[in-house]
Amino acid sequence: MPASTVESSREHQGRSAATADPEFAVYVHWPFCVSKCPYCDFNSHVRDAIDQARWSRALVADLGSALDEAPAGVVRPVASVFFGGGTPSLMVPETVDSVLGVLSRRGLIDKGSEVTLEANPSSAEAERFADYRAAGVNRLSVGVQALDDEALRFLGRTHDVAEAMEAVSAAREVFDRVSFDLIYARAGQTPQSWRGELERVLALRPRHVSLYQLTIERGTRFHEAHARGDLVLPGEDDAALMYEETVTRCRASGLEAYEVSNFAAPGEKCRHNLVYWRSGDWLGVGPGAHGRLGQGEGRTATRRWRSPEKWLGAVEGSGSGLEAMEALDMPTRAAEALMMGLRLMEGVSVERFERMVGQTPEDYIGSDRLRRHVGGGFLKTSQEGMRTTLRGRAVLNTLLSELLP
Numbered sequence: 001m002p003a004s005t006v007e008s009s010r011e012h013q014g015r016s017a018a019t020a021d022p023e024f025a026v027y028v029h030w031p032f033c034v035s036k037c038p039y040c041d042f043n044s045h046v047r048d049a050i051d052q053a054r055w056s057r058a059l060v061a062d063l064g065s066a067l068d069e070a071p072a073g074v075v076r077p078v079a080s081v082f083f084g085g086g087t088p089s090l091m092v093p094e095t096v097d098s099v100l101g102v103l104s105r106r107g108l109i110d111k112g113s114e115v116t117l118e119a120n121p122s123s124a125e126a127e128r129f130a131d132y133r134a135a136g137v138n139r140l141s142v143g144v145q146a147l148d149d150e151a152l153r154f155l156g157r158t159h160d161v162a163e164a165m166e167a168v169s170a171a172r173e174v175f176d177r178v179s180f181d182l183i184y185a186r187a188g189q190t191p192q193s194w195r196g197e198l199e200r201v202l203a204l205r206p207r208h209v210s211l212y213q214l215t216i217e218r219g220t221r222f223h224e225a226h227a228r229g230d231l232v233l234p235g236e237d238d239a240a241l242m243y244e245e246t247v248t249r250c251r252a253s254g255l256e257a258y259e260v261s262n263f264a265a266p267g268e269k270c271r272h273n274l275v276y277w278r279s280g281d282w283l284g285v286g287p288g289a290h291g292r293l294g295q296g297e298g299r300t301a302t303r304r305w306r307s308p309e310k311w312l313g314a315v316e317g318s319g320s321g322l323e324a325m326e327a328l329d330m331p332t333r334a335a336e337a338l339m340m341g342l343r344l345m346e347g348v349s350v351e352r353f354e355r356m357v358g359q360t361p362e363d364y365i366g367s368d369r370l371r372r373h374v375g376g377g378f379l380k381t382s383q384e385g386m387r388t389t390l391r392g393r394a395v396l397n398t399l400l401s402e403l404l405p
């Protein structure tokens with residue numbers, strides 16, 4: 001088949017997916033880690049002791065409340081449940097079973113639902129893989145982060161490469177679907193050194209990988225070091241070369257980019273994250289979890305109490321960890337639709353954007369501004385939608401800052 005025909009077919013498939021209604025998902029946040037990584041700005045905490053039974057009861061209660069709090073007509077059978085963190089592989093498997101039991105009893109989950117759990121590659125946590133599978137997890141995401149021991153120490157990880165490889169192997173023995181994460185554009189890394197590491201990654205023949213460019217986030221130890229000048233990352237040109245290399249080599253290994261940082265073989269896309277990127281509906285439960293409910297202009301945001309102790313007290317006191325529920329105004333709906341949708345290769349659906357915002361992307365962004373970025377080779381537009389090019393994805397944060405009014 002000619003290359004032009006293949007590209008046309010991909011674009012048609014992307015348009016079909018982009019215009020379909022997004023699925024419904026549930027996110028469950030486990031906030032605890034063994035240690036805090038220097039690059040991490042997630043809601044994660046280190047505690048000397050965790051009452052697992054107490055936390056299990058609270059997560060079950062919070063999920064039940066979240067289902068009851070949702071606007072009428074939003075709750076429907078879930079395509080995906082995602083246990084994120086923090087480090088969910090520090091959670092006992094019985095908690096996973098209890099949380100999924102809430103959905104099962106309400107008829108909201110079946111064997112076709114995707115159930116993902118994030119795991120660290122320590123040997124102690126790997127011993128639980130079979131028990132997580134028995135509890136209902138059918139997809140594991142392993143936080144490998146680097147295939148270089150010095151880089152792992154730089155990133156504050158407590159495992160080494162050998163342990164990571166053992167964990168990936170152990171996961172594959174238990175789960176049909178395994179993904180793993182790596183971070184590139186680290187201090188001292190060059191396009192050449194990343195190419196070698198990427199080749200080692202692809203030699204493992206993954207079906208799904210998440211390959212993230214290291215960014216400096218406020219409130220992290222890396223942010224402090226970067227501000228002092230003690231931490232210098234590769235320049236924008238080198239980072240762009242690493243990204244382009246990543247896309248090219250993954251494609252050659254049968255992994256197509258379907259989002260800026262995510263690459264999958266056919267049938268292996270993460271359904272959960274697609275709900276986010278397509279501006280779908282999801283419930284968020286657990287400390288600091290966010291949710292988005294309701295398609296169109298009636299979209300509602302939910303937020304749970306961020307502090308683990310405050311969330312726990314709220315659930316045990318009232319049965320719910322909900323801190324706030326508020327309607328999203330038009331500029332916020334528009335900004336979220338663009339920030340999430342332009343991460344996807346399929347892009348932003350005009351039909352869905354108009355339904356959420358009340359106007360087309362071109363009307364919202366401005367035709368002059370849009371033409372400038374199309375002419376610069378950063379965007380492509382059609383009657384069905386708008387998407388980024390490879391060049392646009394390599395500088396997505398800068399592009400978004402220029403697109404949003």
